[in-house]
Amino acid sequence: MAASTIPFKLITPTKVVFEGDAELVIAVTTEGEEGILPHHAPFLAALKPGILRANVLADGKNERLELATGEGFMQALPDRLTILVDEALHFDDIDVAKTRDDLANATDPAAIEFANAKLRLVGSH
Amino acid sequence: MPSVKDLRERIRSLKNTQQITKAMKQVAAAKIRRAEAAQKQARPYADTLAEMLRDLMNAVSTVDHPFMKPGNASAPMGVILMTADKGLAGAFNSNVIRAGELFAREQKEVAWYTVGIKARNAVRRMGKPNHPTWVLNAPSKIDVARAVAKQVTDDFIGGKISGITMISSKLITMMVQRPETRQMVPIVADALRAKGDAGEAESHAPKGSVEFAPSPEFVLSRLLPKYLEFTIFSAMLETDAAFFAAQLLAMNNATDNAGKLIDELTIQMNNARQAAITKELLEIVGGAEALVNG
Numbered sequence: 001m002a003a004s005t006i007p008f009k010l011i012t013p014t015k016v017v018f019e020g021d022a023e024l025v026i027a028v029t030t031e032g033e034e035g036i037l038p039h040h041a042p043f044l045a046a047l048k049p050g051i052l053r054a055n056v057l058a059d060g061k062n063e064r065l066e067l068a069t070g071e072g073f074m075q076a077l078p079d080r081l082t083i084l085v086d087e088a089l090h091f092d093d094i095d096v097a098k099t100r101d102d103l104a105n106a107t108d109p110a111a112i113e114f115a116n117a118k119l120r121l122v123g124s125h
Numbered sequence: 126m127p128s129v130k131d132l133r134e135r136i137r138s139l140k141n142t143q144q145i146t147k148a149m150k151q152v153a154a155a156k157i158r159r160a161e162a163a164q165k166q167a168r169p170y171a172d173t174l175a176e177m178l179r180d181l182m183n184a185v186s187t188v189d190h191p192f193m194k195p196g197n198a199s200a201p202m203g204v205i206l207m208t209a210d211k212g213l214a215g216a217f218n219s220n221v222i223r224a225g226e227l228f229a230r231e232q233k234e235v236a237w238y239t240v241g242i243k244a245r246n247a248v249r250r251m252g253k254p255n256h257p258t259w260v261l262n263a264p265s266k267i268d269v270a271r272a273v274a275k276q277v278t279d280d281f282i283g284g285k286i287s288g289i290t291m292i293s294s295k296l297i298t299m300m301v302q303r304p305e306t307r308q309m310v311p312i313v314a315d316a317l318r319a320k321g322d323a324g325e326a327e328s329h330a331p332k333g334s335v336e337f338a339p340s341p342e343f344v345l346s347r348l349l350p351k352y353l354e355f356t357i358f359s360a361m362l363e364t365d366a367a368f369f370a371a372q373l374l375a376m377n378n379a380t381d382n383a384g385k386l387i388d389e390l391t392i393q394m395n396n397a398r399q400a401a402i403t404k405e406l407l408e409i410v411g412g413a414e415a416l417v418n419g
Contacts, residue, residue, distance in 0.1 A: 011173060013267050013358055015166045030347075031338050044177060045338035046347040073348065075177055082173050086267075 005057055006038040007080045010067070010088055017088045018056065018065060025054040025081060027074050036076050043076040047085065049114035051121050068094065068118040071110050087114070094118045129401065132394035136387055143383035149213065150376035153369045157299075160366035167359055174355060178348060184341040192312050192349045196287040201234035203277055203286030206248065207293035207360055208241035209368035210262045215378075217294065217302060217371035218243040224304035225292045226251075236286050238277060240269065240361065261361060270358035278350060281310055289353075293360040296367035300374060309353060 008022035026035045028050030036043070047069065054065040072085030096119070103115035127135075206225045208218040222244065229235040237253055239245045241261040248256055257276050263269045280286045289310040294302050337344050 009169070009173075011169045013167055013170045013355060014163070016169050029338050030343070034338070042335040043338065044180060044335055044341075044344055046344045071347070071351075073177055073344065073351075075173070075180075084170060084173055084177070 004038045006036075006040075008054065008056065009080070009082045010052070011082065011084050012086065012088055017067070018054075021057045022081065023055040023057070023062075025052070025083070027052050027069075027083060029074065034074070036074070036081055039078065040076045040081075042078065043074070045074050047072040047074055047083070049110055050117045052083070052085075052088070066091065066121060066124075068114070068121040070114050089118060089121075091121050094122050096122055127393075127397070129394055129397050132390055132397060136390050136394065139383050139387050139390070143380055143387070146376045146379040146383060150373055150380060153373040153376060157366060157369035157373060160362065160369055164359070164362045164366055167362055170355065171359060174348070174352060178345075178352060180335055181337075181341055181345045181348060184335060184337065185345060188345060189342065190346050190349055191282050192310050192353070195311055196281055197284035198287055200285055200287045201236040202232045203236045203238060203280060203289045204228065205238045205240065205273065205277065205289065205291040205293075205357065206244040207239070207261070207291065207364050208244040208247075209364060210242040210260055211368075212243065213375065214368055214372035215375035217368055217375075218247075220302075221292060221294050221304045222247040224306060228290065228292060228306055236280070238273060240273060240357075241364070261364060266361045266365075267358050270354050270361060273357050274350065274354040277310075278353065291357065291360060294364050294367040296363055296370060299370050302367040302371050309356060312349065 005021035005023050008018065008020060008025060009016060010018040024035060024037055026033055027045075027047050028034075029045040030048050031045070033050075034045060049068075049070050052065070052067045052069045056063050056065050067088045067090060069083075069088045070086030072083060075082045075084075099115050099118045099122075103112065103119070106112045106115060204225065206221065208221050212218060218241075225244075225247070237248045237251075237256040239248050239256060239258040245258040248258075259269050259273060261269075277286070277289050281289060288308060290306060290308050292304060292306045295305040296302055
């Protein structure tokens with residue numbers, strides 16, 4: 001068991017993507033990447049589309065979580081960490097051809113960033 | 126009196142109808158479970174969003190966001206009218222549409238936005254064939270909610286509408302669904318604060334100690350459109366669940382009524398058949414007696 005963890009939830013409008021304990025969560029806020037460790041000061045930030053990384057404990061084992069996420073919000077409280085995003089996709093949920101199409105047709109900056117994040121996530125695997 | 130053959134025909138056709146209503150009832154019962162599961166999965170998001178909103182509202186004193194200010198007063202009121210796509214659910218859709226008509230009567234002028242084919246048709250009948258409209262039962266409801274939110278937001282900020290009101294169905298119990306009219310924009314700041322308080326009593330951090338990146342005003346300006354979007358989304362989920370509940374009830378009643386009618390007609394048919402037999406017997410007996418006497 002690692003030194004310290006914080007209960008962590010990742011929520012989209014349609015489901016709870018992850019619920020468990022995290023040692024470290026790194027999300028892309030509008031001000032840049034922000035890493036949250038347990039015992040962080042109360043914190044609320046807007047997130048922009050990007051890649052969310054987290055070291056989590058699943059079934060007592062350390063696991064690395066990597067997801068492409070849409071716009072959202074991150075709330076750190078002394079006893080828990082909650083992230084709300086429009087979408088959160090695992091690397092194998094991403095349809096590369098469709099994402100490329102979306103990227104070609106997208107005009108909205110957030111949609112372009114999200115498509116780019118998805119492609120970066122696929123590329124890193 | 127109808128003949129035995131006519132009655133038999135009517136009973137047969139009623140039994141077919143009963144089969145259909147029974148099948149629809151079972152389908153509605155299965156779909157209601159799915160609709161409720163979808164609603165349940167959206168709840169964590171709703172709760173967290175409300176909590177964040179409360180923390181933000183407590184942190185900022187004045188909010189400089191278009192949603193918090195009165196809109197263009199001379200423009201019509203924007204109304205999102207939301208029904209199901211299909212009927213066969215009793216008065217479910219017409220109740221919502223009637224609520225919409227009543228609301229429209231109180232307003233100087235109304236700009237309609239409809240979600241659901243029944244609402245679309247109703248507004249078209251009012252003489253608005255080209256209003257913005259979406260179907261409820263889309264493959265991705267959240268995408269529809271986003272499209273609706275974007276359209277009404279653009280129109281509100283562009284001064285085309287004075288506010289945004291949504292009329293949709295609320296599932297009170299499985300037996301009771303009621304139309305609900307709520308004003309969404311301009312947002313009443315006190316209502317949000319109160320809403321947060323009702324959710325969870327204790328505040329997580331004393332006022333001023335929460336760190337906002339980059340600023341509470343900025344985060345709030347991002348959160349308010351999401352809040353609108355999500356409120357529309359959750360109303361769509363609720364309309365779905367309420368629709369199937371209404372359909373279940375309507376189909377249950379239809380099946381019962383068909384059963385009662387079948388019983389009634391069966392008795393009538395038996396009476397008619399017996400009357401025919403009795404009549405024939407009397408004729409035979411009468412004929413036989415005439416032969417004996419003759």
